[in-house]
Amino acid sequence: MTLNEPASHDPAGTPAPTGERADLLETLAKHRHFLRFTVRDLTDEQAGLRTTSSELCLGGLIKHVTAVERNWVDFILNGPSAMGDFTAMTEADWARRADEFRMLPGETLAGVLAEYADVARRTDDLVAALPDLEAAWPLPKAPWFESGATWSARRTLMHIIAETAQHAGHADIIRESLDGAKSMG
Template identity: 45%
Template sequence: MPRVVPPVTDERTALTAYLAHQRRALRVTAYGLTEEQARMAASPSELSIGGLIKHAARCEGFWTDLILQRGGTQRETDESDTDEFQLAPDETLAEVLAAHAAAAERTDAVISSIPDLGQAVPVPQGAPWIPAEVKEWSIRWVLLHLIQETARHGGHADVIREGIDGATFDPLLAAAEAWPDPWVRPWEPAPPSVG
């Protein structure tokens, strides 16, 4: 994945390219983590990298279900729903990464099948973070919301990862993508401590 989104030629390509880029940026924060590290909260909150990836997958599933008008199978959570942002004891990092990839693939397939980004998407009512007067959003709005959500939680994951082992985005990306670029030294795990 390039460090920046490649040039785009139209709105649909721009929205889907930026969403794909933000997804990859979130996923790269998990590169090289152990199961224990994927569960770590490196701040006073309960957020973990594994939990953030799990939440991003569920968020995409929720909005894709709304686009397909299959409401009720999932719900979008707010920041106070801490179980959404943590790995359960029986969940693994590999499982949430696979769920995230599957949710992304499903979203991409649904979006590619819709010719009009202005198509209405019904808005679930009753959540305090959704304005009561809003009854529908567009596919365009949903894509922008997914980009915003993914980028926001990618930022959380960046901070958490740096707190875990000092790793930052560019070296992680260089390691994950095996960049030959001499300008970025790829991340390497710290040698095991002796004693």
């Protein structure tokens, strides 16, 4: 898969999604493309550079979006237990989570992109095959979620799209700060 190709969503001959599902996948593919496009022609070292006052780097943003998408798909499939209890996280748990936002020694941009492609295929396959977009789970315990709120699969997919779009914008700023290249605009 190249940076410009959307992930496939043809698991074992399943017909291509139509209607709302096709719209969700098309929107997600567009924002994934913008995010992947920000790292075109970069070295592993460049993908790990902080170019603004933020702690964020391009490779780390892609790692984070990959983790977010994976975790929310797990939530769609298995409910809040798939994500854990954020209120019980230790300092070590938060430190591991912070590693999502940076390129660690031994990580490569190619590896980060490959993992993102795998997660994207899984999400696309789920959207195509999920029996009911209305199926809902209570949100995991976290200080940033409304207590007692539930999200449907549809709402969760919209959240994945919003996260991807937001971080693609962050990545565009980081890339422009790195070498003047722009992906949007």
